[in-house]
Amino acid sequence: MIAKPELALERPKEESLLRRLLRNRSGAVGLVLVAAFLITGLLGALGATPYPSLEQHPRDRLKGPSETYILGTDMFGRDLASRLIEGAANSLQVALLSVGLATLAGTTIGTIAGYIGGTLDNIIMRVMDIFFALPALLLALLVVTVLGPGINSTVLAIAVVYTPIFARVARGPVLSVKEMEFITATRCLGLPESRILLRHVLPNTLAPLIVQVSLALSWALLTEAGLSFLGLGTQPPRASWGVMLSESRGLAELAPWLMLYPGIAIMLGVLGFNLLGDGLRDVLDPRMRGRM
Amino acid sequence: MARYLAQRIVAFIPILLGVSILIFLMIRFVPGDAIIAMLGTEAGMLTEAQRRALEAYFGLDKPVIEQYFVWLGNALQGDLGLSVRHGAPVLQVILQRFPVTLQLAVMAMVIALAVGLPLGILSAVRHNSLIDLIGRLFALVGLAMPNFLLGTLIIYVLSVYFRILPNSGNFVSLTTDPAQNLGQMIFPAITLGFSFAASVMRTTRSAMLEVLGQDYIRTARSKGLRDAVINRRHALRNALIPVITIAGVEMGYLLGGTVIVEEIFALPGLGRLVFNAISQRDYALVQGIALFIAFNFVAINLAVDLLYTAVDPRITYDRKA
Numbered sequence: 001m002i003a004k005p006e007l008a009l010e011r012p013k014e015e016s017l018l019r020r021l022l023r024n025r026s027g028a029v030g031l032v033l034v035a036a037f038l039i040t041g042l043l044g045a046l047g048a049t050p051y052p053s054l055e056q057h058p059r060d061r062l063k064g065p066s067e068t069y070i071l072g073t074d075m076f077g078r079d080l081a082s083r084l085i086e087g088a089a090n091s092l093q094v095a096l097l098s099v100g101l102a103t104l105a106g107t108t109i110g111t112i113a114g115y116i117g118g119t120l121d122n123i124i125m126r127v128m129d130i131f132f133a134l135p136a137l138l139l140a141l142l143v144v145t146v147l148g149p150g151i152n153s154t155v156l157a158i159a160v161v162y163t164p165i166f167a168r169v170a171r172g173p174v175l176s177v178k179e180m181e182f183i184t185a186t187r188c189l190g191l192p193e194s195r196i197l198l199r200h201v202l203p204n205t206l207a208p209l210i211v212q213v214s215l216a217l218s219w220a221l222l223t224e225a226g227l228s229f230l231g232l233g234t235q236p237p238r239a240s241w242g243v244m245l246s247e248s249r250g251l252a253e254l255a256p257w258l259m260l261y262p263g264i265a266i267m268l269g270v271l272g273f274n275l276l277g278d279g280l281r282d283v284l285d286p287r288m289r290g291r292m
Numbered sequence: 293m294a295r296y297l298a299q300r301i302v303a304f305i306p307i308l309l310g311v312s313i314l315i316f317l318m319i320r321f322v323p324g325d326a327i328i329a330m331l332g333t334e335a336g337m338l339t340e341a342q343r344r345a346l347e348a349y350f351g352l353d354k355p356v357i358e359q360y361f362v363w364l365g366n367a368l369q370g371d372l373g374l375s376v377r378h379g380a381p382v383l384q385v386i387l388q389r390f391p392v393t394l395q396l397a398v399m400a401m402v403i404a405l406a407v408g409l410p411l412g413i414l415s416a417v418r419h420n421s422l423i424d425l426i427g428r429l430f431a432l433v434g435l436a437m438p439n440f441l442l443g444t445l446i447i448y449v450l451s452v453y454f455r456i457l458p459n460s461g462n463f464v465s466l467t468t469d470p471a472q473n474l475g476q477m478i479f480p481a482i483t484l485g486f487s488f489a490a491s492v493m494r495t496t497r498s499a500m501l502e503v504l505g506q507d508y509i510r511t512a513r514s515k516g517l518r519d520a521v522i523n524r525r526h527a528l529r530n531a532l533i534p535v536i537t538i539a540g541v542e543m544g545y546l547l548g549g550t551v552i553v554e555e556i557f558a559l560p561g562l563g564r565l566v567f568n569a570i571s572q573r574d575y576a577l578v579q580g581i582a583l584f585i586a587f588n589f590v591a592i593n594l595a596v597d598l599l600y601t602a603v604d605p606r607i608t609y610d611r612k613a
Contacts, residue, residue: 252452
């Protein structure tokens, strides 16, 4: 029985990720936008909206922005601001669930494939290649075809598209980390394989995964809105930015705010996650620093 | 080169087979049975014998694996089955609509390259200047702007301020009346090409910046070469490689991602066809289109690989020491 060597070395003081992110211009702006989006989504989920999002005000249909309705009303006299806030909750729910699922499934698959290697790795990655041979939106459409329109299908569709991407992103670093000397050292110490994988290999693959999560969230927002716009995602009367934008078609001349605000909301959300992803890449991957 | 090409084509066969299995299985997982899907409520009027006859006719009475091989065998001979809604062979329906989507994708690609390349080069050459700032803002907006938003905005601006309705009237093909056709296609193409232009710009800019920082560029400069020559002959050529990758991948996505744009602008292309096939439960057609698009996607990726050699002579695919 060998005693575990104690770590006598002190770690060099590292600045927190948050602080480094805030000093990066993209990262800071992205963080602010994402925070605003999260807060709005939370308000929506708690029902903290100026009016109930489904409440119709028949006398106030298609009213422009005013003191009563700060962003105006839609064709049923529903308060647009309230629906936007609830739409944020909806987008957030779909994005977090789908990307969460994809991250979990993809990272598990990719890490196991990379760590075990050999034939298993080969088989798993060839199966992932099959998913890469279908354009993302088409794959999402196929999943929705099978499961039928709705919010759960949208979550699964986005997860199916992103699982192979996460598998690939997780596998790469695992392949190089598992050959490193400190992994051999853990093995010499007699640590169980599961512990080596979870405690020593996985943390070293986190940086590219975190960047990918941020970018995946932005794609998830776009796809939820896109599928809902086509009538295949979130179903009315539930508020979704995509549904709202789709409903504004044909009314644009009469009530341009119906198109404007959901459009701005989608763009700011996507922009936030994109910038956050760029910032995270700059901060976490020094090779990429200052390139974009 | 020929050997490499052969290797790559052979490598694509399992992927395409996998895709065909995936698509086949997905469609089989659609809840409800295929006969009801085809006939709708009228399926209830079938007698048991009629229903069994129909199942035998479509091969639905056989085991799933056998159904797959029959379908695959037919697909290899160009027979993708019959579209129930169109009453015509699936492949024929696809080939009728494909030119519209192809034209749309090519026009979007031309627009994206025409905007993205110069902007990316200028942004890199004049690093941190005003034009760089404008270029980067354009890229950010382009990547965050969903095409259904841009399309809706374009239609709004055109109809309200210019009194033009780009998606009204019948679609005219390129061969019938080129001028009218281009008029109908230009706005959808801009809509589709916008975010693509943004990603071309970003890729070009970062590739140029990286190349411009290399030693051989400094050498060229110290030899007294003019900036224009250095930028064009030394930097751009090397910076183009990642741009080609992006352009190739995006072209594949464009072919499979025109659904929303075709829907907004009412263009009779493949995207709208697959969308309608999904809503009308025309599963043979959905299956056929998915296979068709996957095949194109894979073929384009192969073409991109081959394009590399044309741009970068250092890349050779023949194994010589």
